[in-house]
Amino acid sequence: MGIRTGRIAVAALAATCVFSVVSCSDNSSSEAGSTTSIAPGVLATGDPIKVGLFNPSKGPATQAGVTTGKNAAIEYINNQIGGINGRPIEVIDCGIDNTSPESTISCANQFVQAGVVAAVDGYNAESAAAMPILTSAEIPLVGQIPFNTATGAVPENRVFFGPPPAAFLVGFLQSLKQAGKDSLTLVNADLPQAHQVFDSLLTPLGQQLGIDVKSAYYPPAGPNFTALASTIADGSPAAGGLMTAPNDNTCNKLAQALKSVKYSGTVFLAACTEFVDVLGAQAVGAQSYSPVWLPPAIDSAPEPAKSNLRTAEQFIDNAGGTAGFYAYGTFATFVDLARALTSAPPAEFTGPAILTALKGLADYQSFLGPKLNCGKATSPNCTTDMLLFEVTGDKKTAPVSGGFITPNPEVLKLIPGAA
Known part of the structure; x- marks a missing residue:
């Protein structure tokens, strides 16, 4: 296709989409009631691993699919695959206005106070406002796509499982x-x-x-x-x-x-x-x-994505609420976080140890996407x-x-x- 290499004046790229809800750690699978029977799985036990979620649920551009994906993922992780290395995940779900950096800052401070070991980026266009707080507290930001220009421009203290x-x-x-x-x-x-x-x-x-x-x-x-x-x-x-x-x-x-x-x-x-x-x-x-x-x-999906997609669809349907792209993207983000930390668990579940473990993923088959190679020196994204x-x-x-x-x-x- 002969693309000429030249200067493209860019400040970068971002997107504008959003998500929802308020509080968290809800291991219930449904807002509207279960629709299909799910076979018993492996239950997580022990002390929960706390993870924050920047969930844009306020302002002019909300996206309820994130809540659906989060709820479905909690049910799947805690009650089907045995949590994160056997321990349940607890999500501190903080609602933000996708156009307000102040609400993102407020949530970041809330996560520090709650003692989370990682924060999930729910496609937050103002996520850059949280990075100084998260970095100072050694809380890594984990997501699918960095919807903020500045957040996606550098790799420090962040990992994104999807492309930029x-x-x-x-x-x-x-x-x-x-x-x-x-x-x-x-x-x-x-x-x-x-x-x-x-x-x-x-x-x-x-x-x-x-x-x-x-x-x-x-x-x-x-x-x-x-x-x-x-x-x-x-x-x-x-x-x-x-x-x-x-x-x-x-x-x-x-x-x-x-x-x-x-x-x-x-x-x-x-x-x-x-x-x-x-x-x-x-x-x-x-x-x-x-x-x-x-x-x-x-x-058209190859294995294992095809069978994993059927699993995701079952849990998302049972969770009720809004489905679609953001539900599946959020579900995949949480599940890849849990699976990655279970396959190669850090010695202790602290922010720095989790960041090191995720940055070390190489040729890792993601749940619904491509193989991931994280830890690039120039990009927070594990794939393009x-x-x-x-x-x-x-x-x-x-x-x-x-x-x-x-x-x-x-x-x-x-x-x-x-x-």
Whole structure:
């Protein structure tokens, strides 16, 4: 594909999505009641291992899927696989406003007071505000994708099991170029992190690849989806849609609006899944991204991801609440944390020992994603591989390349923390 190596002025890449709820350590599997019977597993015993969760459940961009994934993961870890090296996990779940660094700081202080040994990043766009507090207290931050530019730019005191946000953008643009598509219009919530993505990275990267990239913003509290769809359709770009999404409902409404204005290009809907069922046959050809395998693509997933995905689906269904991308991503994050620390348990469960153990993961098969190699000197991410799904004709999805896409490493090197 001949990508020219040059200067891309980037402050980096981040996303804007969010999550929910308040307090924690709930080993119950359900908000709405169990739907399927789960065979007895290995129960965790002994003193709990306390872990914090930055859970964006307040403000204009909440994401309830994180709570679902967390609840399902606690049930699976504590009552099915014997906890973390035999000990139960206890989650101190702190609700934050994804647009307020002050609420993130408050949660970080709460975690220090509670004596957690690690904190899970629930896709928090303001996570950088917590890093000085967590680092001083020797509490590592663990997550799937760093949705904050500064958090993802350096590897100190943090580990992310998924790829950097830049990988999704580079991989998506690579796929467009390979398909012969040379124009793209994407919209995003009008938040500071979104402007950094679009203004500092998306346009110059498009120029490098010969893709005409345009962007537009909408108020996160009350988008006009018909107007957004008209903006995307203007000029008939080859592809258009959302770079990030606060929830599946946003994706559903924008997808329906794009169909109503007769947009005929490739519809791109960030990290959403629900639109596959909502739109039915009209969803065919639409694309979305993910760091992990998701239920609509289970037929394409290899083992062990396929059997693990069935397990995740069962526990998430039983947990009740909102499912979708963020539920599965959160479930995978907690489970990979528990499995990694069980397979190679530290001598003691302290923040520094946990960080060392996670940084030492090499050629480690993650629960729903690719193999992980953590501890890079320049990046907190354990992989750059990402999945780009396309909707097929049977309300299912399949990866456009047959599996994971590895974004061009020379391009990723130009983005702090991405490689």
